[in-house]
Amino acid sequence: MADRDPGMSAAPATGGYVGRAVRTLEGRAPIAGAARYSSDFSFxxxxxxxxxxxxxxxxxxxxxxxxxxxxxxxxxxxxxxxxxxxxxxxxxxxxxxxxxxxxxxxxxxxxxxxxxxxxxxxxxxxxxxxxxxxxxxxxxxxxxxxxxxxLTVEDAIAPDAPKVVPGFDDNVIMAVPFRNGDPDAAFARADHVVTTTVRIHRFSxxxxxxxxxxxxxxxxxxxxxxxxxxxxxxxxxxxxxxxxxxxxxxxxxxxxxxxxxxxxxxxxxxxxxxxxxxxxxxxxxxxxxxxxxxxLLIGAREQVHHLELALSKEGDLLALRDRFFANTGAPSACPGWGMAFLTGLTMPGPYRVRDIDVTMTALVTNKPSWNAARGYGKEATALALELALDEAARRLGFDPAELRIRNFVPADAFPYASPTGLQYDSGDYAGAVRKAMAAIGWDEWRARQAEGPREGRYLGLGIAYELTPEGGALPGTMVAGYDSSTVRVAPDGSVRVLTGVTTPGTGNPTGIAQIVADELGCPIEWISVVQGDTTTCPYGFGNYSGRSTIVGGGSAALAARAVRAQMEAVAAAMLGVGVQALRLSDGVFDGGDGRSLAFADVAWAAYTRAYDVASCITPPLEAQATFRPPNIRHSPDAEGRINPYPSYSNAAYATVVEVDSATGQVKLLAFAAAHDCGRVINPLLVEGQACGAIAFGLGGALMEEIRFDAGGHQLTRSFMDYVMPRAEDMPGVTLVHHDSPNPDTYMGLKGAGEAGVGGSAAAVVNAVNDALRPFGVAIHDLPLSPARVWAAIHGRSGAAGGAA
Amino acid sequence: MSLYPSFARPRTLADAATLLASLASGGVVIAGGQELMPSINQGVLAPEVYVDIGGLAELRGITETPEGRVGIGALTVHRELQTDPRVRAQLPLLAHAATRAGGGRQVHNRGTIGGNLVAQHPLYDIAPPLLALEAEVEWVKGRETVRQPLAAMLADSRHGLGSEAILTRVLVVPMADGLGWAYEKLKASGGAYGSANAAALVKLKEGRVAAVRLVVGAVADRLIDASEAAAALLVGRRFDAEAGAALAGAVSALVAAPLSDAQGPGPWRQAMAGVVAQRALAAAVARAGRG
Structure with a gap:
């Protein structure tokens, strides 16, 4: 573990921008048609x-x-x-x-x-x-x-299967057991064992x-x-x-x-x-x-899970067994296959069960390769666990929310060492479930559901939880947990921040500017953020794993503090007062004695008076800093486990659907999420991310699918075949924050970029299965296309339209 | 052979027809381009000569013909079908179905009724209502002008994209007062093509079905005119739940070879043919009852 910097979790003295819904600085150009994308460059x-x-x-x-x-x-x-x-x-x-x-x-x-x-x-x-x-x-x-x-997992593991990679002795690229405690004994003493097979399809x-x-x-x-x-x-x-x-x-x-x-x-x-x-x-x-x-050739997510849950008659989850197989397609140098590893590592998600027996088998097949896809395998953990838990609740007669709340890691157990070696930083999972249920009006919907179907349309309520480790670092790879930023103040007082992190368009430059503005006590308009150029920016690892605000923001804050210290030294020398007497806000240094200095005047002095008032600093006004979250642990413990993540975002998702029994169509009537990404720098950015993840999740649960024919030719070739949610498919989303600050990151941040795909998809599936209860069926094969739902209702199992 | 195709913009319909007839294979008519251009971009078609009929005044306008039909020029775009006062008043089924066509406002503003019909696409939304309305089409080939029932054109695959004929006009008898109508389109999700659709027209007499037209689309290679089956079941009856269920069963039974594609597998499509038929009839009956 790296050293923990006690100053990191403290908020800046003169807060002003952090926590506010600041409009994105970099948002103007795309809206005005002025953004230059890669293909706009021609030479x-x-x-x-x-x-x-x-x-x-x-x-x-x-x-x-x-x-x-x-x-x-x-x-x-x-x-x-x-x-x-x-x-x-x-x-x-x-x-x-x-x-x-x-x-x-x-x-x-x-x-x-x-x-x-x-x-x-x-x-x-x-x-x-x-x-x-x-x-x-x-x-x-x-x-x-x-x-x-x-083409399929079953093809790939067949004993006489052709080898996808010439020279390999089988089609397994990696098989990893995640085992803890004594799961066999726990299964032996369990009152109930519920088995569920969850098939997650290829979507991207x-x-x-x-x-x-x-x-x-x-x-x-x-x-x-x-x-x-x-x-x-x-x-x-x-x-x-x-x-x-x-x-x-x-x-x-x-x-x-x-x-x-x-x-x-x-x-x-x-x-x-x-x-x-x-x-x-x-x-x-x-x-x-x-x-x-x-x-559309780039695949992701296709997994088959064979889950067994061991439960006591009171509803305690005693043990989890999961044999899962990932169809990662042909080998690739992209990091896609690692999603399967993360699916196993994130088990058993937010649940306190200690006795687990999970085996991940990542297979290569002759489908096109995977690449990383938002959620990075953690969405599959949520889908598998949450569908299996609902199946247990249905079969054993438990309330799905109560079954979860009973089995969550309790809020007073953090930091919590998971059975796979992860170190969860903070959270209040039960509180988030209750907030999400209140936000959607759970009891009112239950009452409406009890009135029975209307014209063949059945209501269903679904809840699901997702734990999303974010900000990851894998030893020996370019998946790094730390990053660096440079902060420069120019002679006119304008501020340039150069970061090693980059943005995929999510707004992290604005979040970083908010942090730097508060640290430097200057208006945000003075700040410009530069990213994405190996010649001008400090060495960095870019964006993935919801890391950019945690380590980009954290390192920019540290660099800004160093520059601020330079400027304070110069300002104090100019005013002839002690540094402690200075107050800096809104771009003005207040000497505490009625005199003040403009930020720009101090910057000018720092550059031009290096032999008198600025002799106390080393010019220019520039500092580079690195933030390395201290809670990532790469030295293996006695069991050989590491903790590759500094932050554990989590959220509860609740949804209400209406299933048309004549057609199998699913309509989402309401959606709510209670979201914990630690301290929120900018609610606009966090809510944008969360709503996007929900759209991803419902698209994956209901419609998006990359299909192949029996010979392995891809059938899905355009947006006419790969149908993503439209506005009319998306319900109104009520998003409530339920933040528990991370003790190990700048200001308590957790990642906000990845969470939500699996939790929202699972909530939709659970809601549909709740609606299907009167028919005595449940579906665990995704996506829940109208044809598949209709086939389940009408007992036409062969009519669902399978694809390879 | 040139790498790039050539492009012609004739000034009159006669010039266009003559030019098209003079070309061997490889000539193609372009108007709104909403069907043709995606096919070209995807490499399905590689025309050598484009004959642009978009400027031909003869193909524009929505008029009343001397014999009392609504004459709709082939260049009429979907947006005009949705908004034109004559279409809305005299052919509300068509005006409504045009609003359900795929694509956004931009596509509706460019895509023409002629292009929609010539595409012969089983999933499209303009042919079912027109077939229910027993529309006729007029087309020009060389010096010849031909008028024929839409049903005959739809049965003839030579009238597809790349045809030597130019569709000029669609002719429809105005809908009678009190006629109930409905267009029911079922999609797997908001952005998808239709998985099944049905256009229905119904005349009621004292609450009982007196006459019915019913066309089902998007479930088979060609549209299914289920009017006879519907009439056999429904004429003289009230359209109640029992009649609806019987109709659904009868319509599904007409789908001998259901499509099985990205819009859904065959058995479901076959069942959905019945569902949309039942729902379209129910909505048409309700509308007729109100009228």
Whole structure:
């Protein structure tokens, strides 16, 4: 454990912005159409790349004939995977399974002689414009010898299953037991054992801005600049250096405004290094813009859980057993597969059960690869646990809310060591459940439900909880728990904050500016925040895991305090008073004796009077600081466990649905959440995040699905097939805060960026199953499409429309 | 062959028809572009010549024909169908169904009635009400002008995108006073295409069904005209719950080969055909009763 800084949890003396609903500083540009996204950057001599992708899930490549593409006017280069492999090394894994005892497949930029998923890059064409490149790509002829594909978890674990990765002895990339206590004994003495199989389907995140990379060869310095949709510019630079065989110092990654990321723009994607290679070979800028069809290739979340809950007759959860399997698709250098690990590590969520026997098996298949998706596996923990708990409540006659409250980690038990080794910082789970139920009007809805169905429409009430570890750090990877910021005050008093964290468009620069404004005692309008450029910003890890305000805000606060101390020393010298006598607020230093100095005058003096009043400081007015949350623990305990997270956000979700028994349609009538993300810096930002997560959750529970045919060809190729919630699908959301400050972070922050996908999805499923009680059925196969709900009601199990 | 297609904008309908007839395969008519452009962007179609009919005055306007029909020019956009006073007064079923068409306001402002029909798309929302209304269509091919029932056009796959004919006008007999009507569309979620839809017209006499038209869409490759089956069950009866259930069963039974796609699996689509038919009839009867 790092040292705890007692000053970190204290609020600044002159608070003003923190806690207020400040409008986002960086919000003007996108609304005015002035934001520059990656694809808005174009350079003289700009070229465009198009990628030829495999139409087969598993195949041997017999021949790639590029001659048709090369004949097209405007084409400057066409290459197949074999040629690309001669220039580029394997892509380093964001999180290498081998680091954690799993198997590490060699991931190449393009398929060389064997294709392991639908959509895998096979060849690339570069032309003067995108249309020509795409046209020419369609002229590339590839001869394949198609092989039988491994598509499902059941396919992958079959003893005679073909091997997705040539050379592997099976299709398991990692299997991890999470075991604590004596679960077998607990099951033996239990009054009840309830088994539930939960099938979470493949769904993803779909940023409106798809991925884009534009590599520019800088001939003057023989270096590369990559403009791109990158959540983690510095770590991406490291990956590019490895793949290209260039020093990091010759590579710059610039990540401009980003139109949604949700984990999908964490790196490891083949196109990142590919465009760099093409620019380097051609000495011209090369851009690739992902189509929506390509964006839909990136999978996530598909898991099957076989859960057993051991309960006493009073409703105490005595033990949890879960054998779960994740269908992570083909190997990838992206961090997607790690979601399965986190699903296991987060068990048993907010519940105090100690005897657990959970086994995670992450499998590779011939579906397209996963990448990280908001929730990062923790949403699957919530879905599995919360559906199983409701099943237990239904079968044993417990009230679902009371069953949860009875089994939560109690509010006075924090910090709490979980049975998988996590260290929960704080929380009041039962209080949050009660708040969410009050907010939705639970008892009134129950009363309406008791009046019976109206015209075949059945009411259902659902509740679910999600514990969301956020701000993670995994040893030996670029998933870091700490980050750095630089604060500079210019001679005119304006403030520039440069951070190692980045924003996926969620507003953290505004939150960080609020923190710095309060620390420096100046108006927020004086502050500008710069992010996403490896040349100008301090080394940092970007955005993931709800970390940016915790460590970006924390490090900016520490840097701001150092600069403030410089300015106070100068101001005190100018006024001839002691530093302790100074008061700083609204950009004015008050000497306490009727005299005062403007912030800008002190800044000017600091720069220009280095040999008199400013001789007490080392100019310029600039400081860099790092915040390293002290409660992350990477030295394993006696059981070999680590605590990779500094903060444990959590929330209760409650919803009311109406199920049309004739059609199976589900309509959400009301939704409430009681949310604990620690101290709230800006309620607008937190509520925006929470509502977005709820939309994600209900989309996943009810409609979003990436489907394949029996041969492994992806059927979901556009927003006509991948249907996300519209305004008419989204109920009004009542969001209440139920904050318990984190003792180990700046001002008690917890992550707010990831929570809610699984909890809200589980609440919807539980509500639908509550509505289906009169029919004696419950559904644990997602999504709850109208066809699936209808089939359950009408006993037509074969009619639900399964897809591979 | 050129990498880029060519584009023609004829000044008259006759020029357009002559040009189209002179082209071998590869010519395509474009007006609103709401059907054609997505097909091109997805690589489904790669036309060599675009014949833009968007400027042809002959294809515009909603008028009363000498024989008392409502004549709707093929370039009439969905938004006009929704808002035009004549359509709203004389063809309220069509005006309402146009509001249920997919796409937002921008799409409704560009997509034409002609393009919608020519698309021959089983999930679309304009053909079911027009078929229920026993509409006729008029089209021009070369120098020939042809008028035929919409049902005949829908049965003929040569009238799809890329056809050599230009649809010019849709002709519909105004709906009689007191006629009950309804368009019922069932979607899996707000942003989805329809999974089943039904257009219903019903005439009541002393509370009993005197005549009925019923068309079900989005459940099979082609629209299903269930009018005969509905009439056999309902004429002379009150439309009560029992009649509704019987109708639902009869309509589902007409769906011999249900679609099974992203909008839902076949068995459910088949059942939903009955549900939307029943609901459309119920709403039409309620409206007729009020009228």
């Amino acid at each position: 003289p001599g700009q070229l465009h790349a198009a990628i030829v992708r495999s139409p087969h899930a598993r195949a041997r490549i017999l021949k790639v004939d590029l001659s048709g593409a090369r004949k097209v006017a405007g084409v400057v280069l066409a290459m197949d995977g074999r040629e690309v492999a001669a220039h580029l090394g394997p892509i380093p894994h964001y999180i290498d399974p081998a680091t954690f005892g799993g198997k590490s497949a060699e991931v190449r930029t393009m398929a060389v002689d064997h294709v392991w998923c639908y959509g895998q890059p096979v060849a690339v064409v570069v032309a003067a414009d995108r249309r020509t490149a795409r046209w020419a790509a369609s002229r590339v002829q590839v001869a394949y010898e198609v092989e039988p594909a491994v 995140t779909q940023p409106i801005e798809t991925r884009c990379y534009n590599a520019v060869w800088e001939e003057e310095t023989e270096s590369l600049t990559l403009y791109g949709t990158a959540q983690n510019p510095h770590p991406l630079r490291h990956v590019l250096a490895k793949v290209l065989g260039m020093p990091e110092g010759r590579i710059r990654v610039h990540a401009p405004a980003i139109g949604g990321a949700f984990g999908m723009k964490m790196h490891g994607h083949p196109e990142e290094s590919l465009v760099c290679l093409l620019a380097k070979l051609l000495r011209r800028p090369v851009k690739w813009v992902e189509s929506r069809e390509e964006c």
